[in-house]
Amino acid sequence: MSSIHNAEFNSSSLHEVTLRFRLLRQHGFWISADELNKFKNEDGSFLSDIANDPKGLLSLYHAANLLTHNEEPLDEALLFARHHLEVIRCNLKSPLAEQVKRALKIPLPRNIKREEAIYYILEYAQDETYNATIQELAKLEFNRLQRVYLKELKAISLWWKDLSEYVNLGYARDRVVECYFWSYCCLYEEEYARSRIVLAKLLKLTTLLDDTFDEYATLEECRVLSKALERWDERDVSLLPEYLKKFFLRVIENFRDFDDLLEPHEKYRSAYIRSVYKNICKSYLQEAEWSHSGYIPSFHDQVNVSVMSAGGQLVAIGILFGLGDIATNEVFEWAIKKSCTVTACGEVSRFMDDLADFKRGRNKMDVASSVECYMKENNVTSEVALAKVDSLVDHAWKTLNQELFERRDILSIVNQITNFGRSVMFLYHDKRDGYTNSEQVKDALESHYIKPVPM
Numbered sequence: 341m342s343s344i345h346n347a348e349f350n351s352s353s354l355h356e357v358t359l360r361f362r363l364l365r366q367h368g369f370w371i372s373a374d375e376l377n378k379f380k381n382e383d384g385s386f387l388s389d390i391a392n393d394p395k396g397l398l399s400l401y402h403a404a405n406l407l408t409h410n411e412e413p414l415d416e417a418l419l420f421a422r423h424h425l426e427v428i429r430c431n432l433k434s435p436l437a438e439q440v441k442r443a444l445k446i447p448l449p450r451n452i453k454r455e456e457a458i459y460y461i462l463e464y465a466q467d468e469t470y471n472a473t474i475q476e477l478a479k480l481e482f483n484r485l486q487r488v489y490l491k492e493l494k495a496i497s498l499w500w501k502d503l504s505e506y507v508n509l510g511y512a513r514d515r516v517v518e519c520y521f522w523s524y525c526c527l528y529e530e531e532y533a534r535s536r537i538v539l540a541k542l543l544k545l546t547t548l549l550d551d552t553f554d555e556y557a558t559l560e561e562c563r564v565l566s567k568a569l570e571r572w573d574e575r576d577v578s579l580l581p582e583y584l585k586k587f588f589l590r591v592i593e594n595f596r597d598f599d600d601l602l603e604p605h606e607k608y609r610s611a612y613i614r615s616v617y618k619n620i621c622k623s624y625l626q627e628a629e630w631s632h633s634g635y636i637p638s639f640h641d642q643v644n645v646s647v648m649s650a651g652g653q654l655v656a657i658g659i660l661f662g663l664g665d666i667a668t669n670e671v672f673e674w675a676i677k678k679s680c681t682v683t684a685c686g687e688v689s690r691f692m693d694d695l696a697d698f699k700r701g702r703n704k705m706d707v708a709s710s711v712e713c714y715m716k717e718n719n720v721t722s723e724v725a726l727a728k729v730d731s732l733v734d735h736a737w738k739t740l741n742q743e744l745f746e747r748r749d750i751l752s753i754v755n756q757i758t759n760f761g762r763s764v765m766f767l768y769h770d771k772r773d774g775y776t777n778s779e780q781v782k783d784a785l786e787s788h789y790i791k792p793v794p795m
């Protein structure tokens with residue numbers, strides 16, 4: 341580590357030092373926040389001329405977003421950079437102005453990679469390191485991949501058409517493209533097609549379950565469905581109400597199809613993917629028990645259950661299911677046993693969703709959200725509770741940043757699971773719910789899948 345320190349941090353450019361700081365941390369190398377001391381006065385405040393270095397400030401902001409727990413100097417750096425970027429943002433030239441705008445909306449390390457790529461591929465032409473060949477290759481690759489995604493989208497749309505017509509659950513959200521987008525945010529590279537498709541289908545099947553619990557089923561029907569899924573036996577179909585029979589059978593059939601995608605030595609994975617579907621169902625049932633009886637749980641109990649229902653574990657196993665041999669049995673165990681990465685992604689998902697829901701209003705049978713439970717338990721206003729839940733999103737991101745060092749041995753997997761957190765930031769930023777209100781992501785879907793980057 342000291343060799344990295346000596347060789348890489350001698351520059352006096354804030355941009356260079358903080359870019360290196362960020363890249364090393366993102367690749368799992370611990371770099372101390374002390375590396376920023378040369379840009380500070382003796383009292384720990386930043387040198388005043390930094391406020392006039394927009395590129396440096398932006399890189400500092402990106403880098404400080406990789407902070408972990410108990411790193412006050414980076415907390416301060418983040419506030420300092422954010423404040424000054426907000427002050428100068430109106431006076432910046434293109435493309436820095438657009439880059440700052442994007443970063444203030446969703447900090448770069450918390451956003452999905454392909455979204456930044458759409459803009460940066462073109463902006464790169466104005467970078468001092470510009471190389472026309474690299475840009476051309478990036479454009480070709482971006483546009484070529486769009487065709488791959490369109491083929492996959494066609495296949496999954498046909499799958500959904502067939503499934504939705506058969507199960508005929510009129511109350512359920514019709515969101516297959518959005519499920520595919522969610523999955524693609526976690527794994528966009530061509531070689532992850534198997535994981536991408538399985539995860540997209542898993543999310544769609546989970547949405548059907550969630551909508552059944554939140555929109556339609558009686559409490560007794562929720563209990564029966566949960567029990568039948570727990571036993572996972574087609575013969576139990578007779579116990580279910582008429583309208584859920586076909587859904588239940590199709591769930592089992594789809595998981596059998598997932599199993600068919602596995603190589604003989606991977607067959608153990610089927611038990612994991614079934615488990616996470618059953619687990620999320622159990623958390624939906626607990627929420628239904630609370631909401632049908634009008635019970636408002638303690639904040640602690642609510643978060644315990646609702647972080648589970650927010651899908652971190654489900655998505656993590658959905659990602660691992662289709663990966664190659666890097667996803668060992670040990671990694672599956674790590675992912676299913678409330679590892680820090682998986683739990684923190686669940687927290688980002690739950691808290692971002694609840695912040696959006698509070699603004700939008702809940703579904704008719706939704707459980708009281710973390711915001712409402714916090715308000716009741718602490719007798720505080722919605723502003724105080726929203727600020728608390730917002731701070732818990734930042735807390736979860738610190739854990740995710742820490743995990744880059746803790747599990748550097750499986751960094752690519754940690755990153756793919758963390759991409760779930762990033763996808764949630766993208767879909768739910770500014771208290772919107774881009775999954776349920778999909779018109780909010782229509783333009784994004786077009787630029788990711790339909791509009792090529794101009795050559």
Ligand SMILES: CC(C)=CCC/C(C)=C/COP(=O)(O)OP(=O)(O)O
Pocket residue numbers: 543544546547550554649650651652654655689693706775
């Ligand atoms: C990441 C996962 C699990 C995706 C599956 C689709 C889904 C249930 C999205 C959240 O919907 P919602 O906002 O209605 O969720 P909830 O009812 O849990 O608040």
